[in-house]
Amino acid sequence: MTTAAVGMRGSLPPMPERTPKALRAAIEQHTPKLLPDFDRNWREKIADTYDLAPLPAFMARWWAEFALARDPQLEAMVHHLEDEAAHATDNAHAKSLVEQAGRLRREASKAQPGQ
Template identity: 70%
Template sequence: MTTAPLGSGPVPAMPDRTPKALRAAIAQHAPQLLVDFDRHWRRDIADAYDLAPVPAFMARWWGEFALARDPQLEAKVHDLEDEASREPDYARAKSLIEEAGRIRRTAAKAEPGQ
Protein backbone atom coordinates (compact mmCIF):
# COMPACT_ATOMS: atom_id res chain seq x y z
CA MET A 1 0.00 0.00 0.00
CA THR A 2 1.09 3.54 -0.62
CA THR A 3 0.61 6.41 1.76
CA ALA A 4 -1.59 9.45 1.43
CA PRO A 5 -2.04 12.46 3.67
CA LEU A 6 -4.99 12.43 6.05
CA GLY A 7 -5.17 14.33 9.27
CA SER A 8 -1.64 15.13 10.36
CA GLY A 9 0.73 12.96 8.37
CA PRO A 10 1.24 10.07 5.99
CA VAL A 11 -1.12 7.19 6.60
CA PRO A 12 -1.69 3.87 4.83
CA ALA A 13 -3.80 4.12 1.72
CA MET A 14 -7.29 2.71 1.75
CA PRO A 15 -7.42 -0.80 0.29
CA ASP A 16 -9.59 -2.12 -2.50
CA ARG A 17 -13.22 -2.02 -1.39
CA THR A 18 -13.56 -5.76 -0.72
CA PRO A 19 -13.87 -7.59 2.60
CA LYS A 20 -10.66 -9.52 1.94
CA ALA A 21 -8.61 -6.42 1.12
CA LEU A 22 -10.10 -4.49 4.04
CA ARG A 23 -9.32 -7.33 6.46
CA ALA A 24 -5.73 -7.48 5.21
CA ALA A 25 -5.34 -3.71 5.68
CA ILE A 26 -6.77 -3.91 9.18
CA ALA A 27 -4.46 -6.81 10.05
CA GLN A 28 -1.44 -4.87 8.81
CA HIS A 29 -2.19 -1.31 9.92
CA ALA A 30 -4.85 -1.45 12.66
CA PRO A 31 -4.56 -4.89 14.27
CA GLN A 32 -6.42 -3.68 17.36
CA LEU A 33 -9.59 -3.82 15.23
CA LEU A 34 -9.05 -7.34 13.89
CA VAL A 35 -10.73 -9.35 16.66
CA ASP A 36 -13.92 -7.29 16.41
CA PHE A 37 -13.83 -7.33 12.60
CA ASP A 38 -13.53 -11.13 12.53
CA ARG A 39 -16.18 -11.59 15.22
CA HIS A 40 -18.60 -9.36 13.33
CA TRP A 41 -17.84 -11.18 10.06
CA ARG A 42 -18.46 -14.61 11.58
CA ARG A 43 -21.63 -13.48 13.37
CA ASP A 44 -23.31 -11.62 10.50
CA ILE A 45 -21.74 -12.57 7.18
CA ALA A 46 -19.71 -15.79 7.04
CA ASP A 47 -22.60 -18.26 7.15
CA ALA A 48 -25.27 -16.00 5.72
CA TYR A 49 -27.39 -17.17 2.83
CA ASP A 50 -28.38 -13.58 2.19
CA LEU A 51 -25.68 -11.10 1.18
CA ALA A 52 -27.85 -8.10 2.06
CA PRO A 53 -25.84 -7.31 5.25
CA VAL A 54 -22.52 -7.08 3.37
CA PRO A 55 -22.83 -3.39 2.33
CA ALA A 56 -23.61 -2.32 5.91
CA PHE A 57 -20.74 -4.44 7.21
CA MET A 58 -18.34 -2.88 4.71
CA ALA A 59 -19.55 0.65 5.44
CA ARG A 60 -19.01 0.21 9.15
CA TRP A 61 -15.54 -1.34 8.90
CA TRP A 62 -14.46 0.94 6.06
CA GLY A 63 -15.10 3.87 8.36
CA GLU A 64 -13.44 2.19 11.33
CA PHE A 65 -10.27 1.52 9.34
CA ALA A 66 -10.30 4.94 7.69
CA LEU A 67 -10.11 6.50 11.13
CA ALA A 68 -7.81 3.94 12.81
CA ARG A 69 -5.17 4.21 10.09
CA ASP A 70 -4.41 7.75 11.28
CA PRO A 71 -3.63 7.51 15.02
CA GLN A 72 -3.61 11.28 15.53
CA LEU A 73 -6.98 11.75 13.85
CA GLU A 74 -8.38 8.80 15.80
CA ALA A 75 -7.06 10.29 19.04
CA LYS A 76 -8.72 13.61 18.20
CA VAL A 77 -12.08 11.90 17.71
CA HIS A 78 -11.73 9.95 20.96
CA ASP A 79 -10.70 13.12 22.81
CA LEU A 80 -13.81 14.91 21.52
CA GLU A 81 -16.01 11.97 22.56
CA ASP A 82 -14.36 11.76 25.99
CA GLU A 83 -14.71 15.49 26.53
CA ALA A 84 -18.38 15.28 25.55
CA SER A 85 -18.97 12.50 28.08
CA ARG A 86 -17.66 14.76 30.87
CA GLU A 87 -19.29 17.98 29.66
CA PRO A 88 -22.14 19.11 31.94
CA ASP A 89 -23.51 21.56 29.37
CA TYR A 90 -25.79 19.68 26.96
CA ALA A 91 -25.30 22.08 24.04
CA ARG A 92 -21.51 21.92 24.35
CA ALA A 93 -21.56 18.11 24.67
CA LYS A 94 -23.77 17.87 21.60
CA SER A 95 -21.42 20.12 19.66
CA LEU A 96 -18.42 17.96 20.60
CA ILE A 97 -20.20 14.76 19.51
CA GLU A 98 -21.29 16.38 16.26
CA GLU A 99 -17.69 17.39 15.51
CA ALA A 100 -16.49 13.84 16.22
CA GLY A 101 -19.20 12.54 13.90
CA ARG A 102 -18.19 14.93 11.13
CA ILE A 103 -14.59 13.74 11.37
CA ARG A 104 -15.71 10.09 11.27
CA ARG A 105 -17.93 10.69 8.24
CA THR A 106 -15.21 12.59 6.41
CA ALA A 107 -12.66 9.82 7.08
CA ALA A 108 -15.15 7.19 5.87
CA LYS A 109 -15.48 8.95 2.51
CA ALA A 110 -11.92 7.94 1.61
CA GLU A 111 -11.72 6.02 -1.64
CA PRO A 112 -9.45 3.06 -2.41
CA GLY A 113 -5.89 4.28 -2.84
CA GLN A 114 -6.43 7.51 -0.95
Protein backbone atom coordinates in the same frame (compact mmCIF):
# COMPACT_ATOMS: atom_id res chain seq x y z
CA MET B 1 -12.30 18.99 3.13
CA THR B 2 -10.35 15.86 2.40
CA THR B 3 -9.03 13.34 4.85
CA ALA B 4 -5.57 14.80 4.32
CA ALA B 5 -6.87 18.16 5.53
CA VAL B 6 -8.49 16.59 8.58
CA GLY B 7 -5.63 14.51 9.92
CA MET B 8 -2.46 15.85 11.43
CA ARG B 9 -0.17 13.10 10.25
CA GLY B 10 2.50 12.21 7.81
CA SER B 11 2.16 9.21 5.56
CA LEU B 12 -0.92 7.05 6.02
CA PRO B 13 -1.47 3.51 4.83
CA PRO B 14 -3.59 3.68 1.68
CA MET B 15 -7.19 2.64 1.67
CA PRO B 16 -7.54 -0.83 0.12
CA GLU B 17 -9.81 -2.00 -2.65
CA ARG B 18 -13.40 -1.83 -1.44
CA THR B 19 -13.79 -5.59 -0.85
CA PRO B 20 -14.06 -7.49 2.43
CA LYS B 21 -10.90 -9.48 1.67
CA ALA B 22 -8.81 -6.40 0.84
CA LEU B 23 -10.18 -4.48 3.81
CA ARG B 24 -9.39 -7.35 6.17
CA ALA B 25 -5.84 -7.58 4.80
CA ALA B 26 -5.33 -3.83 5.31
CA ILE B 27 -6.68 -4.04 8.86
CA GLU B 28 -4.44 -7.02 9.59
CA GLN B 29 -1.36 -5.22 8.26
CA HIS B 30 -1.90 -1.64 9.47
CA THR B 31 -4.41 -1.66 12.35
CA PRO B 32 -4.27 -5.15 13.87
CA LYS B 33 -6.01 -3.96 17.04
CA LEU B 34 -9.23 -3.91 14.96
CA LEU B 35 -8.84 -7.44 13.61
CA PRO B 36 -10.51 -9.43 16.43
CA ASP B 37 -13.62 -7.21 16.29
CA PHE B 38 -13.65 -7.26 12.47
CA ASP B 39 -13.48 -11.06 12.40
CA ARG B 40 -16.10 -11.46 15.13
CA ASN B 41 -18.44 -9.05 13.37
CA TRP B 42 -17.85 -10.83 10.04
CA ARG B 43 -18.80 -14.18 11.58
CA GLU B 44 -21.89 -12.78 13.33
CA LYS B 45 -23.24 -10.72 10.44
CA ILE B 46 -22.12 -12.61 7.34
CA ALA B 47 -20.37 -15.96 7.71
CA ASP B 48 -22.56 -17.62 10.31
CA THR B 49 -25.79 -16.38 8.75
CA TYR B 50 -24.96 -17.15 5.11
CA ASP B 51 -26.73 -13.86 4.39
CA LEU B 52 -25.07 -11.26 2.18
CA ALA B 53 -27.77 -8.63 2.70
CA PRO B 54 -25.86 -7.01 5.60
CA LEU B 55 -22.65 -6.79 3.53
CA PRO B 56 -23.05 -3.12 2.46
CA ALA B 57 -23.61 -2.02 6.06
CA PHE B 58 -20.74 -4.20 7.25
CA MET B 59 -18.39 -2.67 4.67
CA ALA B 60 -19.52 0.87 5.45
CA ARG B 61 -18.86 0.38 9.14
CA TRP B 62 -15.46 -1.24 8.78
CA TRP B 63 -14.36 1.06 5.97
CA ALA B 64 -14.97 3.97 8.33
CA GLU B 65 -13.28 2.18 11.26
CA PHE B 66 -10.14 1.51 9.23
CA ALA B 67 -10.11 5.00 7.70
CA LEU B 68 -10.09 6.47 11.18
CA ALA B 69 -7.75 3.95 12.84
CA ARG B 70 -5.07 4.28 10.15
CA ASP B 71 -4.55 7.86 11.36
CA PRO B 72 -3.67 7.58 15.08
CA GLN B 73 -3.74 11.34 15.65
CA LEU B 74 -7.15 11.76 14.05
CA GLU B 75 -8.45 8.73 15.92
CA ALA B 76 -7.17 10.19 19.21
CA MET B 77 -8.83 13.52 18.44
CA VAL B 78 -12.19 11.86 17.73
CA HIS B 79 -12.00 9.75 20.88
CA HIS B 80 -11.04 12.81 22.93
CA LEU B 81 -14.07 14.71 21.62
CA GLU B 82 -16.34 11.74 22.40
CA ASP B 83 -14.88 11.35 25.89
CA GLU B 84 -15.22 15.06 26.59
CA ALA B 85 -18.84 14.95 25.41
CA ALA B 86 -19.56 12.00 27.71
CA HIS B 87 -18.37 14.03 30.70
CA ALA B 88 -19.86 17.38 29.69
CA THR B 89 -22.46 18.82 32.04
CA ASP B 90 -23.86 21.24 29.45
CA ASN B 91 -26.08 19.52 26.87
CA ALA B 92 -25.38 22.07 24.14
CA HIS B 93 -21.64 21.67 24.60
CA ALA B 94 -21.91 17.86 24.63
CA LYS B 95 -23.99 17.95 21.45
CA SER B 96 -21.45 20.20 19.76
CA LEU B 97 -18.60 17.85 20.68
CA VAL B 98 -20.46 14.77 19.42
CA GLU B 99 -21.33 16.56 16.17
CA GLN B 100 -17.69 17.56 15.68
CA ALA B 101 -16.54 13.97 16.27
CA GLY B 102 -19.20 12.72 13.86
CA ARG B 103 -18.06 15.13 11.16
CA LEU B 104 -14.48 13.94 11.52
CA ARG B 105 -15.60 10.29 11.34
CA ARG B 106 -17.72 10.94 8.23
CA GLU B 107 -14.91 12.86 6.56
CA ALA B 108 -12.42 10.06 7.23
CA SER B 109 -14.86 7.47 5.85
CA LYS B 110 -15.00 9.30 2.51
CA ALA B 111 -11.49 8.11 1.69
CA GLN B 112 -11.37 6.25 -1.57
CA PRO B 113 -9.29 3.18 -2.49
CA GLY B 114 -5.67 4.18 -2.91
CA GLN B 115 -5.97 7.40 -0.92
